[in-house]
Each structure stands twice: as C-alpha cells, then as structure tokens.
Amino acid sequence: MKTITIKDIYTAIVATLLFAIVLCGFYPVVIWGLAQLLFPHQANGSLIEKSGAIVGSEYIGQNFTLPKYFHPRPSAAGANGYDATSSGGSNLGPTSQKLMDAIKTRVQTYRTENALATDVLIPADAVTGSGSGLDPHISLKNAFLQAQRVATARDLDIQVVKEEIKKATTMPFLGILGEPSVNVLKLNLALDKIAH
Numbered sequence: 001m002k003t004i005t006i007k008d009i010y011t012a013i014v015a016t017l018l019f020a021i022v023l024c025g026f027y028p029v030v031i032w033g034l035a036q037l038l039f040p041h042q043a044n045g046s047l048i049e050k051s052g053a054i055v056g057s058e059y060i061g062q063n064f065t066l067p068k069y070f071h072p073r074p075s076a077a078g079a080n081g082y083d084a085t086s087s088g089g090s091n092l093g094p095t096s097q098k099l100m101d102a103i104k105t106r107v108q109t110y111r112t113e114n115a116l117a118t119d120v121l122i123p124a125d126a127v128t129g130s131g132s133g134l135d136p137h138i139s140l141k142n143a144f145l146q147a148q149r150v151a152t153a154r155d156l157d158i159q160v161v162k163e164e165i166k167k168a169t170t171m172p173f174l175g176i177l178g179e180p181s182v183n184v185l186k187l188n189l190a191l192d193k194i195a196h
Contacts, residue, residue: 048185050192056185060084061136064188067113068153070138070146072184073125074106077133087132103127114149137181140169154191164190 035043046058056062061072063082075081076090092099106127111118123141143165151161168187172178 048189050189055189057136058183058186059134059136061130061134062185064184066153067149068191069188070143070150070182070184070191071113073135073138074102074127074129075133076129081129081133084134087134089129089131089133110145114145116145120145136183136185137170138184140165140180140182143182143187150191154194156191156194160194161191164194 032043041047047054048056048058061075061082063075063080064071072082077083077088078086090099092102107122110116110122110126111120116122123139123145125135125139126142126145129135144162147161147165148158150156151158154161164187165182168182168190169180170183171180
C-alpha cells in the first residue's frame with residue numbers, strides 16, 4: 001500500500017488550482033466571448049424591444065388577457081404564472097382531480113372567450129401548461145381558433161390576422177423535429193403595429 005507523500009499532496013493542489021483557473025475562469029470567458037461575437041442576440045436573452053424599451057424575451061411566455069391579444073398557454077410558474085424565477089409545472093398527474101377540474105374550467109373559458117361551439121375540439125396547449133410554465137409558443141390550431149376574437153377586438157379583417165399568424169409561425173427544427181408553433185409575444189407586437 002502506497003503512502004501519500006508531500007509530492008502527491010503538492011500535485012493534487014497544483015492540479016486543482018490549474019483546473020479551477022481553466023474551467024472556472026478561462027473556459028467560461030472564452031465561451032461568453034464567442035457567444036457575444038457570434039450570437040449576441042441569443043447570448044443576451046433574445047430580448048424584444050418596442051419603442052426602445054424591453055418588453056420581453058422570445059423564449060419567456062407572458063400573460064396576455066385582453067381580447068385584442070392572443071392568449072398564451074396556462075402557466076403554473078409562480079403565484080400569477082409566467083414567473084421566470086419560479087419556472088416549473090403544476091406537478092399534477094393525469095389522475096389528479098384538481099387537474100381535471102382546472103382543464104374543464106379552462107375549456108369552458110376558452111370556448112366562451114372565442115365564441116366556439118361545444119363540438120369544436122380545443123387544442124391541448126390551450127388548456128394545459130407546459131413543463132416550465134414559460135412556453136412562449138402556442139400551436140397553429142390554438143392561434144387560428146383565437147383569430148376571430150382578436151380580429152373583432154381590433155376591428156381587423158380576419159385574413160390580416162391569419163397572415164400575421166403565419167408570419168409569427170416557427171417551423172419544426174430541420175423540418176421534422178416538433179410541430180409548427182406561434183410565438184405569442186411576437187404575434188401580439190406585430191398586431192400592435194397594425195392596429196391598437
């Protein structure tokens with residue numbers, strides 16, 4: 001059995017300091033610098049500005065409730081939802097009565113807000129929260145079901161609203177990974193430019 005020598009202790013200390021300098025200092029600075037150089041928008045939070053003021057991020061959902069705005073997915077992140085410091089889902093499972101009751105209420109509210117018949121199928125993302133509670137996107141079906149309400153509230157032709165939905169649509173990565181989705185903040189801001 002080998003005994004630990006002063007040389008072994010010295011080697012361990014030097015290795016720890018060297019790795020600390022490289023991995024906790026040099027490496028993060030290099031990655032930060034490359035990100036600032038190659039992807040500055042993404043590296044700084046993908047922030048969206050309106051009239052010189054930051055109004056949000058492309059990747060953090062916000063709670064829009066007025067009829068003239070498209071509404072996001074429900075959120076359980078924080079007391080009022082959409083709180084980036086409290087990201088997370090409700091942790092309610094598929095057999096939870098509380099979840100079932102919440103979904104029934106959300107379906108009824110969604111139908112009422114959007115003047116939908118009782119036989120219209122409501123997309124899941126309209127009545128269920130995402131795992132993070134911060135998802136900024138909704139499905140195309142969800143967006144198109146809200147389009148008439150938004151068009152009426154803004155006194156716009158429905159086709160104008162549908163065109164804006166198409167412009168705000170993100171296609172699946174590589175054309176196969178995921179489903180087309182609509183960024184709610186970008187869509188609402190685009191509609192604000194057209195009509196208040």
